[in-house]
Amino acid sequence: MPHTGQCFCGQIRFTIDAEPIATRMCWCRDCQRVASGSAMVNVVFAEDIVTFTGEIATIERIADSGNTAERGFCSRCGTQIYSRMLAPKGNVLVIRAGTLDDPELMAPQAVIWTSSAPSWAVFDPELPYYPRGPQ
């Protein structure tokens, strides 16, 4: 059974014919901005197995890691869909967990960029956490 997802308004849909590789909560400042103040919950898939329909707007950003990332979002409803690394080129697509039809497909396994988390953030004590990106 492939996994499926969509943006809030439904104009972007996707199917993923593989299991996720990992799930991480990211507190980098850029993720907080586009996640309305929360950590972004990122579900990592191999890049070439995600099939999209609909019109995806993109923007390039220099991430806190220094890498150049592309972010995809819905221009009609604003839902954040994915990010991927352009430079250096990555090979995974990071899907925002909120877009998955099963948002609990894979619970977070790590918390990253805790050094930029707000003072009120709470972390699951069972999870490994990293002040910056995972090594």
Next chain:
Amino acid sequence: MTYTGRCACGAVIATIDAEPVATRQCWCRQCQQLAGGGPTHNAMFPTDAIALTGELSSHSYVAASGNTIQHDFCAKCGTPIWGQSSARPQFRAMRIGFLDQPHGIKPQMAIWLDDAPDWAVIDPTLEKFPGQPPPPRAPTA
């Protein structure tokens, strides 16, 4: 205190000359969709205290509360800016991620916890509601 905010790409900026009347962490399923899988964090400010420049895009929907919410975001980068409820046009629910740090604003309550995923970790000091909380009080003059 005057608060400022900017989206991820800088096309939308705002200045807010008031204190928030309420701050909330919302776990409704619709907010999870908009916030990448976690909750939205919202600081409710008087509408007339907010000065904003830049191009917004809008999407309106009927929320779990039954109110119609207009979600406004940066047209260029998608950063969530605010939600405005049909029930309370005198307030804007500014997305806390939009505000420039340090701002000292933190959530006071967690709402719609019935929709939260099993892995959610909620600060035990927050006031908690399984669904919609009572409306915020109007700011005192």
